Amino acid sequence: DVKVTQSSRYLVKRTGEKVFLECVQDMDHENMFWYRQDPGLGLRLIYFSYDVKMKEKGDIPEGYSVSREKKERFSLILESASTNQTSMYLCASTSQEVPYNEQFFGPGTRLTVL
Amino acid sequence: GESVGLHLPTLSVQEGDNSIINCAYSNSASDYFIWYKQESGKGPQFIIDIRSNMDKRQGQRVTVLLNKTVKHLSLQIAATQPGDSAVYFCAEVYNFNKFYFGSGTKLNVKP
Numbered sequence: 001d002v003k004v005t006q007s008s009r010y011l012v013k014r015t016g017e018k019v020f021l022e023c024v025q026d027m028d029h030e031n032m033f034w035y036r037q038d039p040g041l042g043l044r045l046i047y048f049s050y051d052v053k054m055k056e057k058g059d060i061p062e063g064y065s066v067s068r069e070k071k072e073r074f075s076l077i078l079e080s081a082s083t084n085q086t087s088m089y090l091c092a093s094t095s096q097e098v099p100y101n102e103q104f105f106g107p108g109t110r111l112t113v114l
Numbered sequence: 115g116e117s118v119g120l121h122l123p124t125l126s127v128q129e130g131d132n133s134i135i136n137c138a139y140s141n142s143a144s145d146y147f148i149w150y151k152q153e154s155g156k157g158p159q160f161i162i163d164i165r166s167n168m169d170k171r172q173g174q175r176v177t178v179l180l181n182k183t184v185k186h187l188s189l190q191i192a193a194t195q196p197g198d199s200a201v202y203f204c205a206e207v208y209n210f211n212k213f214y215f216g217s218g219t220k221l222n223v224k225p
Contacts, residue, residue: 004157031211042203042217043158050211090157094211102148103205103213105157 003027004106006091012112019078021109023091030096032074033103034058034066037088049074050096081113126222133191135219137204140185148205149178149189151198152218158203161189191221199223 007022025032031050035043035058045058049068063085067075074093078085091106127133139147146165150158164171164178164187171178177190187204201218 033213035215040217043213043215045213048211092157096211102160102163103158105159107155107157 003104004091004093006089006106006109008109009107010110010112012114013078013081014114015082017078017081017113019081019111019113021076021078021089021091021111023074023076023093023106024072025074025091025093025104026072027093027095027104028071029093029104030071031094032068033092033094034064034074034076035090035092036060036085037090037108043090046076081111083113085111086113087111123217124220124222126224127194129194129196129223129225131194133189133194133198133221133223135189135191135202135221137187137189137216138185139187139204139206141206141208141214142182142185144206144208146207147178147180147187148207148213149176149187150203150205150215152201152203154200161202194221194223196223196225 004025013019033048034046037043044060046064047058047066049055052071055066065077089109092103094103148163149161151161152158162173162176162178164180175192179188201220203218204216206214
């Protein structure tokens with residue numbers, strides 16, 4: 001039962017390239033999130049969106065942008081990829097209904113920037 | 115961001131023993147806490163959560179304890195199995211949409 005999918009599991013890009021990471025959820029969730037995961041640092045929030053066309057910066061938004069044109073889809077964009085953006089990227093979604101207590105995660109995209 | 119950390123980065127236990135994974139947090143205004151399990155090559159998976167007005171919550175083979183006095187959270191896994199081997203994260207949630215994760219503890223279960 002597929003819930004959150006990400007467009008690629010592994011991606012290799014060159015410095016300066018524009019990179020698109022796509023995330024789709026099939027649970028009709030309002031909230032969607034993009035994190036990056038690095039060893040020893042845990043998950044750090046890049047951006048999140050609580051509605052279509054709405055977005056808020058997380059803790060580390062620099063170098064990233066996002067797009068939420070449809071409720072089920074949340075895209076992360078690296079305008080000009082750099083080597084320090086090599087990381088595991090995780091997408092997640094939650095419902096806004098209370099009580100909600102679970103973030104559903106995608107399988108992750110491991111991005112390498114050369 | 116808020117500080118959510120773990121005391122031990124790696125924990126090795128014998129199959130059948132109980133495991134205890136610890137987590138410290140710093141934000142007293144959190145709404146609830148979550149434990150996640152992340153297996154190699156997969157995204158984190160929800161295990162159990164606990165509201166900030168609770169001290170204890172039990173699930174299937176897992177128990178979460180919350181000590182608000184010392185801002186400490188623990189996950190207890192009973193009769194640990196090889197399939198429990200994974201990285202475990204605690205997460206602190208406030209405003210119902212702000213999630214802050216610890217760096218994780220790797221649990222190794224020895225047969």
